[in-house]
Amino acid sequence: MHIVVCIKQVPDSAQIRVHPVTNTIMRQGVPTIINPYDLFALEEALRLRDRHGGAVTVLTMGPPTAEQALRKALTFGADRAVLLTDRYFAGSDTLATSYALSMALGRIAADFGAPEIIFTGKQTIDGDTAQVGPGIAKRLRYNQLTYVSSIVDVAADRGRITVERRAEGGTQTLDTALPVLITMLEATNEMRRGTLDNALRAARQEILTWNAADVGIADLLKCGLRGSPTIVKKVFAPTARAEKAEIVTAEGGPAALAEATIAGIFARAPAVEADLYAFARQA
């Protein structure tokens, strides 16, 4: 069975800072990670391969530095990695991205065999749209199963797959024909630790690097900013809250500490004190 996992390298949102002077996002020095949702997709793909045999190909579109994410995926145990990179792809929205990825998937199918399953994460943590997976499925005419929480059964011989899907108000059990595109839900599995063999291989293995021409994209107007009808009109940082936390200390046990804390609050916000007394009088 051939499985392709589409991953994205994203800035570690936990470590993003806004420049205190210019108020812009400081991208420099922010560590990048594999989009956390994609890891659930990758682990699920690796489990299916371990059970049914075959190979897992990871695919990403991004700048040359996205190679790091692919090497990490190889460390986890993926068999091959493809980097789709071209300056014409810069500024792609979900429409242009799913177009470029579907073209790369076409080349993967031609070179290594058509994938029975394509995985993506539920969504990315930087774009949050959850549109790219379905976009790829539509373009490749794959059946699509979104928000999958577990894979119940794959019967490769009969070309069927059964999964559980999270839906509003419950869980659906769905059965469909392969090939299929699955967007995987979070917290459905736990990423394995790569073996020493895989770690060593990942450090050295050649990453297949393709540009637009390599995947047969002739119409560059469908790519990047020009192929993207979505326009980001404005980015701004929410104003930081001005209040500061304060640690209250007082001698004489919990009662004294409570009194000091209350006195501190009243001193800072006299309205609170007045409201409180008014409330007490009413009561």
Add this chain to the structure above:
Amino acid sequence: MIDERFDAIVVGAGPSGNAAAYVMAKEGLKVLQIERGEYSGSKNVQGAILYADALERIMPDFRDDAPLERHVVEQRIWTMDDRSHTGVHYRSDDFNEEKPNRYTILRAQFDKWFSRRVQQAGAIVLCETTVTELVKDGQDRVIGVRTDRTGGAIFADVVILAEGVNGLVGQRSGLRPEVAPESVALAVKEMHFLPRETIEARFNLSGNEGVVIEAMGTITKGMAGTGFLYTNEESISVGIGCIVADFAEGEVTPYALLDAFKNHPSIRPLLAGSEIKEYAAHLIPEGGYKAMPQLVGDGWIVVGDAGQFVNAVHREGSNLAMTTGRVAAETVAWLKRRREPLDAVCLAEYTRRLADSFVMKDLKKYRGIPALLHHNKRTFFGLYPQLISKAAQTWLRVDGVDKVSKEKAILRSFREGRSLFGMIGDALKLARAWR
């Protein structure tokens, strides 16, 4: 088990490990470097000053693309009491040279860059992998390492231990004892963001010029230690460190010490309006020459902090790390070319080469200093800074008292504080340790 065999395995990707891996890879050896952090630099902490010379001997063109912050044109050395500082400053336009001698750097970025160079040179770098123990053969020779990943051992002709101050691998494998609390300092530091223009105005700098402040005195509350403040491009690194044994005796916590240092009237205005970007703590081996463990054995060499290669008096460490890494690598390559075995006898060439270099000469020169400061910490880090401050103030304050009386008062305060014999004794002890 991994069938493949390497010429050398380097444990750790700090300055010493990166230097060793880079030099060996450049020499054409098959090198595997193993780092427990997510990437080189993710776990590494330093002030940080880069001494160019040590790196230049490894990579003459490093200035082309290394992430450097500011080159140092001014050094301030302060002795402080609670309200004042007395300083020696040296600033020279000579430091504005084509190839500056010292730079401030941010280690996370610098180490990442260095690691990229190591990989380009041909070494294989495995990150997020912890070496758990050394693999030995029947004759107690080190022949490889085991990691926390499943898949058994990896073998090599030599293992270079560049594992840093804690040196857990070497310890666990019985190559050296645990570092004594008297031989290691705990330093804490913060990075404060300030706009470039503010830093330049505040420290009288232009372009990429930078200032270094090293301080000692009552800021360490009677413990042996120093504080520092370095200017980066758009931030200031400020920190303080003391010997771990002293922290254990006293009641002051490291962060309280740093807070007090930041609020010192001489430091506070330099940080005014800044925003804390990052907080870090690290151990620094400061035991010097006498605390050095065994440096070579059958199939292994120790470099960098793991070997206590830090000159605490001159605040030099990363340059000793890079130099020991380079010398170890050159020794291994040289022995390989001569087809010599990489056993303790042949690897002793490494210690011989170090003995001829500034590394051992400097560490030997200051071998008596750690013990001297440890046993006289209240005198050197408390009493003298206070006496110096008091003397400076008496001397400078114009208050109708005649100069002869002022001089007498200063002498009296010194004599009362430490006694004539005490001072002569301190001077002799210091002179002996310094020699």
